[in-house]
Amino acid sequence: MKRKVYYIAAGLLILAVTFTLVTASGRSGDNQSDSTNSGRFITTDKLINSLETSTRSNPKDSDSQLKLANAYLQKVRETADTSYYSKAATAVDKAEAIKPNNPEVFATRAAIAYGRHDFAAGLKAAQQAAILNPKRAIYHGLVGDGHLELGNYEETVAAYQIMVNLRPDLGSFNRIAHIREIYGDIPGAQTALRSAISASSSFPENVAFSQVELGKLQLRTSIDAAEATFKQALVTVPDYEPAFQGLARAAAARGNMEQALKFIKQASESLPIAAYATDTGNIHVALGQDKLAAQQYQLARLAYQKSSKDGIDTDQEMALFLADNTKDYKLALTKAQAAHTSRPNIYAADTLAWAHYKIGNIAEAKKYSAEALRLGEFDPSILYHSGMIALKNNEPEDAKRYLTKALEIHPYFSIVQVPEAKKELAKLST
Secondary structure (H helix, E strand, C coil): CCCCCCECCCCCCCCCCHHHCCCCCCCCCCCCCCCCCCCCCHHHHHHHHHHHHHHHHCCCCHHHHHHHHHHHHHHHHHHCCCHHHHHHHHHHHHHHHHCCCCHHHHHHHHHHHHHCCCHHHHHHHHHHHHHHCCCCHHHHHHHHHHHHHCCCHHHHHHHHHHHHHHCCCHHHHHHHHHHHHHCCCHHHHHHHHHHHHHHCCCCHHHHHHHHHHHHHHHCCCCHHHHHHHHHHHHHHCCCCHHHHHHHHHHHHHCCCHHHHHHHHHHHHHHCCEHHHHHHHHHHHHHCCCHHHHHHHHHHHHHHHHHHHHCCCCCHHHHHHHHHHHCCCHHHHHHHHHHHHHHCCCHHHHHHHHHHHHHHCCHHHHHHHHHHHCCCCCCCHHHHHHHHHHHHHCCCHHHHHHHHHHHHHHCCCCCCCHHHHHHHHHHHHCC
């Protein structure tokens, strides 16, 4: 059943498995299929049904309340329906009233806060969980998640290392993969993702997520390998929307925009979120269908606005979207500034640099571009932005270096920006 309301997929990339915090033991219950997922995620539906029944019959069972909260969080991952955050928070409140000072309560609060993009509050809760029980691996992963989004990269590495030392599982390997990618170790990131896939999970979606992330990295060097991995994800979870998005990007990398459009529509018609609407718009741009692109960008904008109303902080994501796909550069700058204040990581700095570039504040753009590159020249999108800023700042050699490196790192990093990078490099070479 196609959903009529657009959601923004909320949560961290590396929160792939934090929502299985305390749910692994819950596998009983009646079959209940949600009309939004056509039974594809029946494990989660069964679990929620069982736990809702259990908590109604025994409302003083703190552990069941926490398991229910985390099942709701897994449901957010599978449906992008952010209303489950409120349900999860209610269950946690009940669990805490029954059993105060429980580290699982703090850990689950951290996961909810991260999903809503309140990273400072999430980190505080995660740290409390880790203090109460330093031997629980997932708590250190949650601590690392908060540090990651707040731009504390050394602390992130340290927390993730503790997690993987305590428990080398899908969650820890996914986190190791992401931090390796940030530092430019793509082979190491791929190795970690393969370990994550091998480790498996009680929830097939978590495995499919890891497969899609692996496919994204493979797309940098081999379209064939990436396509094969995206198709493996569709075997793990049939009709898995992120896998269709991956196949759309692979088709676009081959220059087959009609096929790319077909794949992204399979994703967006099943799970209509902002990211898929934006990708659909970008493909329409590549096909010269500007009016259709504008319609998709409007849907994406509405999705971000709805998420904000639902209590999700989308400043960073919306700022980048506005800078890339609209002329509303003043609002993009305002949101980018707010995001950089609350979430001062390299991506927030890059977004702020790009918003300043779009509005014509080149000196400020250069300042934040340098901040975005503080870990090194590893991210193709950051390098593209840095190259365009350098070009506008009358620094052709720097512009050429950044743009060249962006394409060397990932020749298909953006449907829209790759052609722009190539066009500017051609001008610089004449």
